[in-house]
Amino acid sequence: MKKAQGGINAAILVAIIAAMIIIYILFLPTEDREDLLEEESDYAGSSTSDDDEVITLLSENVGRLDPVGRVRDKDIPNVNIFETTNSKVLDTINPISIRNGWFDKTIKTIRFSIADPENTDNIVLSFSAPKRRGILSIKLNEELIYEYDINRINIDPIKLKKNLIRENNELEFSVSGVGARFWTTNEYALEDIKIIGDLTDLSRQESQNVFTLTDTEFQNLEEVEIRFVPYCSSSATVGILDVFMNNRNIFSAVPVCNDRYKQEVPLSAVSAGQNKVIFRTNKGSYSVEQIKLDFREKDVPEAVYYFEVNETTFDDIMDGEYDPFIKIEFVDDEKTKKMDLNINDHLVRVDQDKKTYEKNIGNWIEEDNNFIKITPIKTTLDIVDVKVELEEK
Numbered sequence: 001m002k003k004a005q006g007g008i009n010a011a012i013l014v015a016i017i018a019a020m021i022i023i024y025i026l027f028l029p030t031e032d033r034e035d036l037l038e039e040e041s042d043y044a045g046s047s048t049s050d051d052d053e054v055i056t057l058l059s060e061n062v063g064r065l066d067p068v069g070r071v072r073d074k075d076i077p078n079v080n081i082f083e084t085t086n087s088k089v090l091d092t093i094n095p096i097s098i099r100n101g102w103f104d105k106t107i108k109t110i111r112f113s114i115a116d117p118e119n120t121d122n123i124v125l126s127f128s129a130p131k132r133r134g135i136l137s138i139k140l141n142e143e144l145i146y147e148y149d150i151n152r153i154n155i156d157p158i159k160l161k162k163n164l165i166r167e168n169n170e171l172e173f174s175v176s177g178v179g180a181r182f183w184t185t186n187e188y189a190l191e192d193i194k195i196i197g198d199l200t201d202l203s204r205q206e207s208q209n210v211f212t213l214t215d216t217e218f219q220n221l222e223e224v225e226i227r228f229v230p231y232c233s234s235s236a237t238v239g240i241l242d243v244f245m246n247n248r249n250i251f252s253a254v255p256v257c258n259d260r261y262k263q264e265v266p267l268s269a270v271s272a273g274q275n276k277v278i279f280r281t282n283k284g285s286y287s288v289e290q291i292k293l294d295f296r297e298k299d300v301p302e303a304v305y306y307f308e309v310n311e312t313t314f315d316d317i318m319d320g321e322y323d324p325f326i327k328i329e330f331v332d333d334e335k336t337k338k339m340d341l342n343i344n345d346h347l348v349r350v351d352q353d354k355k356t357y358e359k360n361i362g363n364w365i366e367e368d369n370n371f372i373k374i375t376p377i378k379t380t381l382d383i384v385d386v387k388v389e390l391e392e393k
Contacts, residue, residue: 055390057324058307058372062383065303065339067376071217071295076228076277079207082285083239085200090114090123093193100134100175101185108173112195117165123197124157125171127190134186135176140164142172150188157196206280211293218272223296224265226250226277231287232257239283245269246276265293302375307388314367322390324365326372328357331382339381342373349377361388 091112099106114120125138129150138146138158146158175186213221226245232238235257243251248269255261279288309317316322330337332355341348346364350357372386 053392055313055322056387057309057313057390058305058388059385060305060387061385062303062374062381065374065376065381065383067378067380071213071220071297073295074211074293076209076211076291076293078287078289078291079209079279080285080287081205081207081279081281083200083281083283084204085121085198087122088197088199089194090120090197090199091195093195095189095191096173096193097131097187097189098173098175099185099187100177102178102182104185110171110173110193112169112171114165114167114169114195114197116199117162117167119200119202120165120197121162121200123160123162123165123195125160125193125195126157127155127193128153129155129188129190131187131189133175134178134188136188137174137176139170139172139174141166141169160195205282206278207288209277209291211275211277213270213272213275215272217295218270220297221267221270221295222298224267224270225262225294226265226291227260227262227294228291229258229260229289230255231289232284237284238286239281241286241288242278242280244276244278244280246271247278260290302373303383303386304371304373305386306369306371308369309365309367311367313390314365317362317365317390320393322392324361325389325391326357326359326361327387327389328374329384329386330355330357331384333382336379337381338377338379340373340375340377342371342375344370 093110093112096108096110097106098108114123129136130153132150132153135147135149137144140160141164143161143164145160145164173188173190175188178184178186226243228243230241232255235254238254238257240252241255242249243263245265246269248266250265250269251261251263277291277293279286313322317324326341326343334353337350337352337354337357339350341350343361343364344366346361348359370388372388374381374383374386
């Protein structure tokens, strides 16, 4: 009876231990529970079929791969920029007459305009005085600039101070009084009145060229440099050379004549589409030659994947029990798929329209670490997934 009782107690204990083990397994994390319950495979990968005829060594979702096209350097034509200053009649004024006597007094005010005062120098007033008596006074914008008793018909030009010149100006002509000689009149008759000045033409001090970048080229840019040689007679005779890229100043200096210059261009200064390159100087003459824009592209985008082949799997492949295949599935957009495929430094050029690509890579598989690199060529690749599978012979 005691023996039977002992057997029952032992059975209860075994049942309790079994129940505790089951409860422990149920509360384990999923991955740990699967590792505990499933027998580890002899192969690096997982089976994708019930009869273990296909074993997956690699399975990766890829997505879109955009190519990086070569951005060709741009040659810019030579430019000549120079300062041109010409003496020019800025305004002509009809003849005038001024008088000053006890019973007759005439003052004349004339107006004239200077279109570009900043770039107009050596401005003078010239006239002839066929009739003259008394002291002639001339005011420019209410500032006295001349007061003299003229004794000849043709006088030396009267210089007008640049700091008094505006776009719109006034000249006032008057003559001195006769004093006690009430029976006389001081008088001037002025003819051939001209405003003359040296006008600098800025249109030839600037040269503009254009180059274009496609959206793809712009997106692929890593660095931009501009190179040029400024030829000039002497640094003492020229002014600042400015270089603008899309109205952004990227170079401003008095260069050493005939030296080569290389200047980095900020990427923010260029854009997709049309781009403007402007050379400008404020003095002297330059011949800017050998102008070139150098472009450096970003690293070529590529997808790299790694997988391992353990010793047992590698021996089975070498013994001919399994064939390893790479399989690439594309989005079926009917476009040409062009790419370079690098498998453990073995290169394959792929150019096809089919939705899938498959190749036996048994001669390229290595024990332990393996890699696959996919590089698009010219066309965008939309890849669903890439797999490396072992198929049983």
